[in-house]
Amino acid sequence: MVDRLAAAIARHSDGRWSDTAVPRLTVVALEEPVAPADLLYEPMVCFIAGGAKRTVAGDRSWVAGRGEMFLNSFVLPVTCVFEQVPYRSAVLRLDSRVLADLLLELDGSSPRPQPHPAGQGIALMTPELLDAVTRWVRLLDAPEDIRPLAARTESEILYRLLGSPLGPHLRQFALADSGTARVREAAGWISAHYTEPLTVEEIAAVAHMSTATLHRHFKAATGMSPLRFQRHLRLQEARRRLVAGGTTAALVAEAVGYASPTQFSREYRRAYGLPPAQDAAHLRGRMESAATP
Incomplete structure (x- = not known):
């Protein structure tokens, strides 16, 4: 069954990362090893x-x-290392409103806040979830089916995810007033203002947390402090501009x-x-070599 999903992804990839006509679906297909890639993750399930991929x-x-x-709940600067190729994945970009509506429809209950926000998680796909994801990607084979079926199939995927080991992560993601949501708000605000001189006090005010609580929750969720997060964003953007x-x-x-x-x-x-110039030249050389048949 995994092979069916991989084949569907390959049919509709026009490069490494391909957005699609199905809302919130991106497909990724790599045939050859590539250099580690600096990316800015959005909330998503891959x-x-x-x-x-590491x-x-x-x-x-x-x-x-x-x-x-793999689930990620935050805007997060990361480095991706594709350790085995060919690589195939389908990415669902999470919408907290869609997820919250589904939770209300299912049981009308709200998830309880956790003391430490769970920002990421990994789990095996069940056969039922794998079938739903495969049908979701295969909607691209019949574009006329996307409008009537895409939202229904996405809801089924979310329903299956809620019953998986990633369910608690998703419930925290949907909760408006949780540690997860506050860290997500802080991360999004830093991403929008990363070129400015920020202070921990400013970021804590955005998250409605004390500076100590922000630091503890932010590092638990992202693996770095708020100001280190800002530095990663700056350096990723700088590298992108230099390579261009x-x-x-x-x-x-x-x-x-x-x-x-x-x-x-x-x-x-x-x-x-x-150094910046030397690194950029090195990366451009690798990209040119990879593009040469």
């Missing part, structure tokens, strides 16, 4: 039908492979919020192992 965020990492699913070319390290440093080019170069080298 259903893996082939290969294996996700690294701060001091934490997770490895999920064929037949498994047509600029300098000093200009990029200023654009992502660094007052000191020296500090930017020091932190960049600590994160990526090379």
Whole structure:
């Protein structure tokens, strides 16, 4: 059954990451090994039908492979290492409102807040869930079926997920006033303001937490402190701009919020192992080599 899902993903991938006509569905297909990729995760569940991927965020990492699913509840800067290829996955971008409506329809109850927000999790796909995800992706084979069936199939997937080991994570995600929701709000706010000089006190006010509580919950959920989270966002965007070319390290440093080019170069080298310009040239060379038949 996993092979059916992998085949459906491959049919509808036009590159590494492909958004689709099905709402909230992205498909990922990689044929050859690629360099570790810096990505900004949204809240999502990744259903893996082939290969294996390691996700690294701060001091934490997770490895999920064929037949498994990985849940992330926050906006989160990560590094992805595709440890086995060919790699195939279908990604469901989570909508807290859709999930909350389903929970109310099912039992009208609210999940109890947990003392530590559970930001990520890995579990095996059950046969029933795998069947639902496969039918969801295969809607792309019949575009006329997407409008009447996509939302129903997504609801079935969420229903199956709620009964899985990831169910408690999802219930916390749907709860408006939980530690998970407050950390998610803080992470989203940092993502929107990462080029600005932020303080822990400002971020704690957004999350309606004390600074100590914010630090504890934020690190438990993301693997890093709020200000380290901000630094990751800055460095990821800087690397993207440098690889695109047509600029300098000093200009990029200023654009992502660094007052000191020296500090930017020091932190960049600590994160990526090379000075900014040298790292960008190295990455462009790898990309050009990969594109050459």
